[in-house]
Amino acid sequence: MTPIFNNQQEALNFYEQNGFVAIDGGIDSSYLSEMRKIMIDLVEVEKNMINKADYRDYGFLLCAPYYADKYPQILDILNNKNMTDFVEQILQKWFILYLYTNNCLPPNKHITKASGVHVDLPRNIPDFHQLVIAMITLDDYTEENGATWVLPVSQNEMERPTDDYFYSNAIRLEVPKGTICFLNPRMWHAAGINNSQDWRTCLLLAFCRPWMKQRVDIPRFMQHIDTKRLPTNIRQLLGFDCQPPANFKEFYGNEDERTFKQPFV
Numbered sequence: 136m137t138p139i140f141n142n143q144q145e146a147l148n149f150y151e152q153n154g155f156v157a158i159d160g161g162i163d164s165s166y167l168s169e170m171r172k173i174m175i176d177l178v179e180v181e182k183n184m185i186n187k188a189d190y191r192d193y194g195f196l197l198c199a200p201y202y203a204d205k206y207p208q209i210l211d212i213l214n215n216k217n218m219t220d221f222v223e224q225i226l227q228k229w230f231i232l233y234l235y236t237n238n239c240l241p242p243n244k245h246i247t248k249a250s251g252v253h254v255d256l257p258r259n260i261p262d263f264h265q266l267v268i269a270m271i272t273l274d275d276y277t278e279e280n281g282a283t284w285v286l287p288v289s290q291n292e293m294e295r296p297t298d299d300y301f302y303s304n305a306i307r308l309e310v311p312k313g314t315i316c317f318l319n320p321r322m323w324h325a326a327g328i329n330n331s332q333d334w335r336t337c338l339l340l341a342f343c344r345p346w347m348k349q350r351v352d353i354p355r356f357m358q359h360i361d362t363k364r365l366p367t368n369i370r371q372l373l374g375f376d377c378q379p380p381a382n383f384k385e386f387y388g389n390e391d392e393r394t395f396k397q398p399f400v
């Protein structure tokens with residue numbers, strides 16, 4: 136079994152060394168079950184909506200917050216302090232969501248786009264963290280249902296390892312549901328093959344610096360939703376406060392007057 140950390144500093148040390156770490160998410164099991172069902176339903180909704188013959192993203196949602204009108208609980212995970220405290224140690228204050236998706240592995244050996252050996256970020260900036268990925272397991276991850284393969288200490292390797300090397304040296308993230316697995320996006324990894332008769336599900340959140348562009352423009356994706364009443368911390372994480380300043384007050388004003396929240400440089 137993969138070690139599960141409760142202490143943030145120990146978890147951070149393990150992450151920095153190995154390129155991944157698993158922590159206890161402290162998440163209510165009824166929330167996990169509810170989200171599992173919602174994710175599996177939405178995977179079908181999105182597939183039918185995209186309706187393309189060459190659709191390769193089956194099992195993956197382009198922007199989970201898009202569905203927060205019907206399923207507001209999708210946003211509740213953003214209040215998880217175990218997750219946000221850990222990410223803040225790496226990306227510092229005012230980090231935002233780069234992407235909020237999932238990777239649900241369909242039953243019976245269906246191959247998904249994450250099944251091959253890959254990294255999630257093509258660029259490497261030595262000694263600088265651009266993104267942190269948080270994979271929140273909604274099922275127990277086992278070898279049988281496709282627990283993720285990770286290659287420890289591979290986050291600085293630019294070359295893709297051969298499949299032979301990868302599968303002889305990588306380990307599986309065998310963790311219970313409700314675990315938050317943090318992945319350095321430069322670490323070589325692969326989703327496993329789901330040989331079971333049921334879905335293997337998770338939430339996948341990627342966080343970036345507030346001055347970076349999101350993978351998709353989440354605030355514009357949510358235009359059909361009344362987001363004004365969302366709590367400030369949730370709006371900030373969704374990227375509502377990261378517009379560059381457009382006038383003097385926004386640049387020089389007090390922190391709470393600014394429409395963008397990012398450290399002064």
Ligand SMILES: O=C(O)CCC(=O)C(=O)O
Nearest residue numbers: 238249255283325326327
């Ligand atoms: O679902 C998994 O096991 C891994 C997901 C992954 O590798 C990805 O989405 O890039």
